Amino acid sequence: MFLTEKDLVDLVAFRHDLHRHPEVSGEERETATRVEAQLAALDPDRIVTGLGGHGVTAVFAGAAPGPTLLFRCELDALPIPEISDTAYRSEVPGKGHLCGHDGHMAIIAALGRGLARRRPARGRVVLMFQPAEETGAGAAAVIADPAFADIRPDLSFSLHNLPGLPLGHVALASGPVNCASRGLRILLDGKTAHASMPETGLSPMLAVSRLMPQLTDLGRGTFPSADFAMVTLTHAVLGEPAFGIAPGRAEVWATLRTLTDAGMADLCARAEALILQTAAQERLALSYRYEDIFHHCENAPEAVAHLRRALSDEGIGHDETGLPMRASEDFGRFAACGPSAMLFLGSGEAHPALHNPDYDFPDVLIERGARIFLRLIDNILELSYL
Missing domain, CATH: 3.30.70.360 (Alpha-Beta Plaits)
Structure with missing residues (x-):
């Protein structure tokens, strides 16, 4: 296990802090500040801020040349009032993290902790906290930003939690997985x-x-x-x-x-x-x-193969249940950079649906999501203890 008990406590607290302070698309300034503070403590080789708006990235580089792998999560919340009795419920009227982007950020922050202890032997890993996913504007703005050219990936990966799937189970398929919409x-x-x-x-x-x-x-x-x-x-x-x-x-x-x-x-x-x-x-x-x-989101077979290998190595069950889905996702734009793939991590069969006012991200998924991605990095770039 690459995360300690203290790591998990810290990451859950980070997720809950994000949950209390939701910001909608294009307004994620304070969320980005919180993310930047988390990343700076990990001593990455580089942090890029203001990417495509309020986007934040951290770069962990290996000693030898190799491919660049990008792992993307989302900064934004939704303009939906939250119905919750949790101690960390939204403190912003009319807004809430009701799609799980707070949990996705915690997963990528957890991945950063793993990389801080085990740098890739070659290539680079880019951890991207992307703005404005809910409006479909964020990925396009990030890719169009001149600063993106220096971190442009060879392979891109992402995940989204998915109520209706058993907790921790993964849905993964090649081809279209999310619809185009406008x-x-x-x-x-x-x-x-x-x-x-x-x-x-x-x-x-x-x-x-x-x-x-x-x-x-x-x-x-x-x-x-x-x-x-x-x-x-x-x-x-x-x-x-x-x-x-x-x-x-x-x-x-x-x-x-x-x-x-x-x-x-x-x-x-x-x-x-x-x-x-x-x-x-x-x-x-x-x-x-x-x-x-x-744009529609299409998983490239090459990228899916890397995810399937990581899931099998970690003993995590996966199939194509529920794919493709009618919902949209702006991660599909990263396919313009090279092969990309998104997996869907089960939030529980009876869990409230995404965008519902009573939805909340399951904290137990933080370690699982990060573990999948860390294994994938190790398989492609090889990780070594500092």
Whole structure:
């Protein structure tokens, strides 16, 4: 066991501290400061801050040349109020670590403790604490940051806890494991009128009433078939909250989801054709934009093979249960750097689901997650005691 009892106590306390002070995407300044303090105590060869926003990385280098391995976790929490009676529940109203990113940070911090005692014999290990995963903006911002060029990996790895799987069990598969998704925000503009004379205005009511079912009807295929497409209406507003005004403006939000990026391109084209046609028929001004853009996440066979070997070496059960999944993850963007793979670590079959207000990360997973990754590093780069 590479973590001592004191390590585990410290790491749980670190996780609980992060849990008490959640920060949402793009606002992770204090979280990054806490992470930096943890990493500085480990004396890595280099710490990079402000990466892609508030991202923080630590680099542990070996004496001999070799590949660079990146292990990524997420800094951000969610804009969801927490329902909990734990002593470490969120102290920030309306925000909570309800996806387990606090636990993922603790796992990568634990990995750092292992590397502080056993440096890689060759190559480099990059521990990345990435901002803004929940909006899909963080990975892209990190990769676009000029500072990323110096730590660009040859192989990238990550994990996510997953309620519904037995505690500590791992789901792992090659190929697509997370869907592509993006938010489509549609604005329709007509002309307001007095409610007694609606004919003098131009209402978007009929356009909205047609668009909502027609957008969802763009879905097709059965998940996880290659042609799977899904549209979920998430928000709609028509006019002003007043009885005396016939509406002149409407807004419709929808989430588009496909198994692959290629499927997303086709779904976007069909959605755009629909909204353009509908706006033209109703003589409405139209504008639309995409937000929260996630590429699909695809596990490369080479990277998966390294994870499978590490899991087998550690005697940790694993299969392909639940994969691929319809949820999205912005880790998929790291595939542009080289082979990458994400594993899913079971949080318990009856555990509250991710993004639920009563969710909490199981602390017992900290040691297991870090142990998997440390074994993988040892297999590829060889670890040696200082």
